[in-house]
Amino acid sequence: MTAHLTWNLVEDIRLLLQFPFMVNALRAGTIVAVVAGAIGYFMVLRRESFAGHTLALIGFPGAAGATWLGVNESLGFFGFCVAGALVIAMVPAGRSSERSAVIGTVQAFALACGLLFVSLYHGYLTGLNDLLFGTIIGISETQVLILLVAGALALAALAVIARPLLFASVDADVARARGVRVRLVGALFLLLLGVAAAGTSQVTGTLLVFALLVAPAATAVRLTANPLAGVTLSVVIAVLVTWLGEGVAYFSPYPIGFWVTTFAFAFFLLASGYRRFAC
Amino acid sequence: MTTVVETRDASVRRNGRTVWSGVDVTVHAGEFVAVLGPNGVGKSTFLQVVLGLIEPASGDVRVLGEAPGQANRRIGYLPQRHAFDAGTPVRGVDIVRLGWDGDRWGLPIPLRGAKSRAAKERVDEVVEMVGASAYAHRPIGQLSGGEQQRLLIAQALVRRPDLLLLDEPLDSLDVTNQASVSALIQQVCRSQGVAVLLVAHDVNPILPYLDRVLYLAHGGAVMGTPEEVITADTLTMLYGTPIDVLRDRTGRLVVVGQPDTHEHH
Numbered sequence: 001m002t003a004h005l006t007w008n009l010v011e012d013i014r015l016l017l018q019f020p021f022m023v024n025a026l027r028a029g030t031i032v033a034v035v036a037g038a039i040g041y042f043m044v045l046r047r048e049s050f051a052g053h054t055l056a057l058i059g060f061p062g063a064a065g066a067t068w069l070g071v072n073e074s075l076g077f078f079g080f081c082v083a084g085a086l087v088i089a090m091v092p093a094g095r096s097s098e099r100s101a102v103i104g105t106v107q108a109f110a111l112a113c114g115l116l117f118v119s120l121y122h123g124y125l126t127g128l129n130d131l132l133f134g135t136i137i138g139i140s141e142t143q144v145l146i147l148l149v150a151g152a153l154a155l156a157a158l159a160v161i162a163r164p165l166l167f168a169s170v171d172a173d174v175a176r177a178r179g180v181r182v183r184l185v186g187a188l189f190l191l192l193l194g195v196a197a198a199g200t201s202q203v204t205g206t207l208l209v210f211a212l213l214v215a216p217a218a219t220a221v222r223l224t225a226n227p228l229a230g231v232t233l234s235v236v237i238a239v240l241v242t243w244l245g246e247g248v249a250y251f252s253p254y255p256i257g258f259w260v261t262t263f264a265f266a267f268f269l270l271a272s273g274y275r276r277f278a279c
Numbered sequence: 280m281t282t283v284v285e286t287r288d289a290s291v292r293r294n295g296r297t298v299w300s301g302v303d304v305t306v307h308a309g310e311f312v313a314v315l316g317p318n319g320v321g322k323s324t325f326l327q328v329v330l331g332l333i334e335p336a337s338g339d340v341r342v343l344g345e346a347p348g349q350a351n352r353r354i355g356y357l358p359q360r361h362a363f364d365a366g367t368p369v370r371g372v373d374i375v376r377l378g379w380d381g382d383r384w385g386l387p388i389p390l391r392g393a394k395s396r397a398a399k400e401r402v403d404e405v406v407e408m409v410g411a412s413a414y415a416h417r418p419i420g421q422l423s424g425g426e427q428q429r430l431l432i433a434q435a436l437v438r439r440p441d442l443l444l445l446d447e448p449l450d451s452l453d454v455t456n457q458a459s460v461s462a463l464i465q466q467v468c469r470s471q472g473v474a475v476l477l478v479a480h481d482v483n484p485i486l487p488y489l490d491r492v493l494y495l496a497h498g499g500a501v502m503g504t505p506e507e508v509i510t511a512d513t514l515t516m517l518y519g520t521p522i523d524v525l526r527d528r529t530g531r532l533v534v535v536g537q538p539d540t541h542e543h544h
Contacts, residue, residue: 045368159386167381170369170419173358174434177330178382179351221368225418228390230368 005251016250024139025203025256028147029242032199035151036212037238038158039196041231042189044217046169049210050100051088051190054107055197056209058084061110063131063201064117074146077198084110085194089187134205134257136249147199154195161188166227203242208257211245212238215264222271237267281308282341283442283474284329289338291324298324302338302500304493308441309472311465315482316495317518322478323359325495326444329476330356343441355435359446359478362427367420371411371430374419375402378434405433408470409463425456429463436467443467445477449484457484464488482509482534505532 003015017023043052062080063073087106091099118128130138158165167175168182176182200209216237220230245260252259283306290300298321306312314322327333328340331348343350355378379398380387387395406415409429414422419430428448435443445464449457465488468475479485482492486505493502496517501508509532514522522536 160384162386163377163381163383166369166373167377170363170367170374171360171377173360174356174431175377175381177356177358178378180382221366225368225370225373227369227373 003251012251016247021137021139022246022250024141024144025136025246026243027144028139029203029246030239031144031147031151032203033212033216033238033242034235035154035196036200036209037216037235038155038231039192040213040217040238041220041234042158042165042169043193044214044221045166046186046189048190048193049214051103052193052197052213053210054088054103054110055081055084055190055194056201056206056213057107057114058110058194059198059201060131060206061114061117062198063206064114064121064127067127068117068121072142072146074143074198074202077201078146078150078195080110081194081198081201082191085190089190092183130205131201132205132207133255134203134208134260136246136256139202143202147202150195151199154192154199157188158192161185165189203256204260205257208261211257211261211264212242215261215268216241219264219268219271222268222275237264241267282306283308283310283343284476285339285341286328286335287339289328289335289340291321291328291333292336293324293333297336299495299497299500300337302495304500304502306442306474306476308474309468311468311475311488311490312477313482313485313489313492314476314478314495315480315492317497318480320495320497322480322495323446325493326356326446326476326478329442329444330354352438353441354444355438355440355442355473356444357431357435357446357448359450360431362424362451363420365420367418369419370417371415371419371422371426372402372406374430375406375415375434375437378437401437402433405437406430408436408467409433423456424451425453425460428452428456428460432460432464432467436471436473439471440473443473443475445475447478447480449479449481454484461485461488486532486534509534 006012006015043049059077059081062076066073066076084106088103091102121127164175164180164185167178167180168185172182196213197209200212204211217234219237220234223233224230241260241263244263245256249256249259284304286302286304289302291298314325316322324333328335329342329347330351331346340347343353376398379402406412409432411426411429411433414426415430419427422430432448435445449460452460461484464475464477467473477485489505491502491504492508493500494508494517501513501517509524511522511524514524514534522534525533525535527533
């Protein structure tokens, strides 16, 4: 089902919003983009992209398992991602080689479990595709509500830990000497990252979460070294690429994951080019 | 004169081994004191005892009139460190600002209120004091080692501490920057009335700026003015290896033969 673009902005927006599924997709996309943009900024700052990617992949068996058991998919995503974050948080951050080995091992096992759950559930092919690469249809009112509550809680928690988190991320030694509980703050952040990854997975699919979790933040840090401006810019870019991606996906036969990722990548390229010429 | 740090017959044991013992130290307000000694003798450990991070095995330690760890909000501490990664997307002023309120939970609400303005003014003031205004708004990772060190000193100073603990702040700097950062620390010490304990493994770059030195060695510790302590006899005794102290043509002391001066370069 593909709508035709009229190139009349008002008319196109009316077409875009005529079906409830699209309104839900835009609501979910906006919530997820704000959360991913803000939390992704700190993830990039802390070089924890690998952990973020793994947390997103851990959501895959969660959602597949939930579908197989007939439970709400969102709960599967959030449950598994947060549990995965707790596991990763238990590995001491100081030994980074050990940490990435543990994360990689957990990631492989999570994918394998997801594959098992998908094959146990006989709705096989379409389900797998949507989980891995996202879908524009099928986001329910309940799912939007769950995303909203989880996102609001995650952002509130991020605001509470923002300053010690920034301190611990750029200079752990001095932060520790100033009384920041570096380990605790890092573990709390992983939980928030789990929430962000779980939410983003439900829009972009588990394999493409980085379109919203990494690309906007990576773009932002190329444009500003001011942390407050960086977070804001990261959120704005994430929301923009989500709206563009969902809008274009609606009018085109190609999937949402492709469009959101493509727009995010385009922003990243523009920012990289700008930095090369400006500096 | 107010006493900022005072130890009486203090000793520290780590992993069943005595690191140092019989250390008697008195540091007065506004004094610039270097903590010197061979590698592995426990110079950084001394700072950690002052911060209350390590308990002395025996003896008495008082810091700013209280037990160690009780007055840390009045202490600026700069741990031994490596330079910031070139890609760190944070400005010098942000690093200094983290020293002001980076350890606090929550956000400063409203973001542009009177409190934030006071913080910003104080940050600008210390950045100016360390002479970093020209580059404080550039990303910290793109600055030279000397520029980063100045901003880190500003960060340690931003809360108007009474005591500054600097662990090897000259370690990664070239000779010119070692001299200018030492001069800066002395000037801060004089103008702000803050006492400085600076750990160094090479005495020469800081020697002209010091008030007193604390030499730690496995046998014990000696504290006094550079003229009293930095003599061939005292150093030879502390290090257990022949060391000479010369005077250059301007009358400056130069220590020759310090076993660890060039060890890890």
